[in-house]
Amino acid sequence: MESVEPGRVMTRPMCNDDDGMLISQxxxxxxxxxxxxxxxxxSYYAHGSSKRAIxxxxxxxxxxxKMCGRGGEGWRKPSLATCRNEIDDILKASLFVLYQPMQNAFKMRKRVEKVKHVAVKSLDMQLAI
Structure with missing residues (x-):
């Protein structure tokens, strides 16, 4: 895409298709x-929405x-600040939960370059038979 639109400046880092599929899984x-x-x-990572917008x-x-407040316990709609704090907490917890499985997935996957020469050898062996 960069050759089609050479003047475009990338604002967010992008990954290749293999990395994207692995992250998605x-x-x-x-x-x-x-x-x-x-x-x-x-919303935050794929669509690029800000924490404030979310x-x-x-x-x-x-x-x-049901929330506690100065007037005691009652049914209230949460304030914007409460929602912002909850969004921050949810994002932090999500990143914590995803960190180790993501590390394991990237360490355990086979690179295309490593697999390519094995595939060529197995194809040669199949054709030789």
């Missing part, structure tokens, strides 16, 4: 437990819940 396998955390993670949407769609 790890995230799908780990984050299937919590759909809300998966949606927040997807928190404002989260605040707009939040339903009243």
């Amino acid at each position: 790890v995230v799908d396998s780990v984050m299937c437990i919590d759909k809300k955390a998966f949606g927040i993670l997807l 928190a404002s949407y989260y605040h707009a769609t939040a339903k009243p819940r």
Whole structure:
């Protein structure tokens, strides 16, 4: 794509297709437990939304819940600051949960260059038979 649009400056780092598929598989396998955390993670990293934008949407769609306050315990809609804190906590927890499986996946995968010469040898052996 860079040859088509040479003046374009990349603002976010990009990965190749193999890395993207590996990341997608790890995230799908780990984050299937919590759909809300998966949606927040997807919004933040894939769609490039800011934490503040995610928190404002989260605040707009939040339903009243049982909360403690100065006036005692009651059903209240959470404030924007509470939503921002919850989004930060969810993102930190998601990254903590994803870190080790992601490390293991990148260490255990076989590189294309390492596999390529094995595939050529096995093809030569099959043709020789």
